[in-house]
Amino acid sequence: MDSKLSNLNYCKNCGFEINNFAFCPECGAKKITKRITFKNLTQEFSDRFLNLDNSFIRTFVHLFTKPKDVIDGFINGLRKRYINVFSYFAISLTIASLYTFILKKYMEDIFAKTMVSEEQMEVSKIASDISFEYQSITSFLTIPILALISRLVFLNYKKYNLTEHLVIHLYAYSHITMVISFITLPILLTVENLYLVLWIQFPTSIFYIAYVLKKLYDLSWKKIILKTLLFFVIMSILFVIFSIVVAFIMIQTGVMPIDGTSSI
Structure with a gap:
């Protein structure tokens, strides 16, 4: 043939x-x-995903070493050298979904070894189930909120507009989601300590986003620490407002009656 x-x-x-x-x-x-033959199919796979020169590995590595080149490059029209922001976000969602799929099988054992009471375990199970079920929606909602807060924090800088902050956080959120998935899954499956993972996730995410913004805005460590603190203040205010609104809606719909008993 x-x-x-x-x-x-x-x-x-x-x-x-x-x-x-x-x-x-x-x-x-x-x-x-x-x-198409088996030989050229495996060759294409190798070129696309295993070759150190391919765009995914280049993007992944440079978001550590040269995040400004990747993100600022995309904002200013660079399209071929790195994976575009939407494809990178899609890859991160795929990895996060795989992470969730594996983790679901072991969550009961992890909760049993981490939680001190049955009530605490039950609440944690409900929270994790909701988190797993609405993971993609949460990501889609979280990134615009982060972009808005980030734009407010850097309101005195005219370098990036709100849409460009959205691109910044799409890249940063996608990247740190993948990194944390790679780091924490082995820890959860071997150490089985949920609190240890939480202690890794939150500081790592905050530090990385601060690092990216520092590079993009060419800030000193003193300035980025102050900006990060301001970021926390704005985020805390929005969180309190959101919590009050959610609690009010739950009370009005009977999901969370004032006497503490649930109608569900």
């Missing part, structure tokens, strides 16, 4: 003429001249 495809004169993706090109000059797609 012939392993070659018929001669390609036009790009299959955009229709641009590609007679003498290995890649389409219009959309950048690779010119495919061979039929």
Whole structure:
């Protein structure tokens, strides 16, 4: 069987003429001249996901070492060197979903070894079930809130607008979600200590976001610490307002009666 495809004169993706090109000059797609075989399929997988030069690994590493290059580059039109922000967010959601899928199987044992009472365990189970079920929705809601707070904190700086802060936090949130998943899953499955994981998650997330903003705005450590404290103040105020609104709605709907008994 012939392993070659018929001669390609036009790009299959955009229709641009590609007679003498290995890649389409219009959309950048690779010119495919061979039929799919196990060998070239594994080669393509290796090139895309295992090659140190591929865009995912480059993006992942540079969000540690050069976050300004990745994020500021995307904001200013750089599209080919790194994975775009929406694809990176989608990858992080996939990894977080896999993390949740694995964790669900062991949560009961983890709670049994961490919690000191049956009541505490029951409340924690309910909270984790809600968190797991609405994980994607929570991510979609959390990032705009972080972007809004971040824009308020840096209101005296005109470098990035609100939409650009959304891009910043999409990258930062996606990255730290993946990193924390990679770090905490082995800890939970071996040490089985939920509190240890929580102590890792929160400071790591705060430090990384502060680090990214420091690099993007070229701030000193003193200034970024002050900005982080202001971030906490605004976030705490919004959290209190949100908690009051939720509690009021729950009381009005009978989910949380004032006498403490639930109608559910």
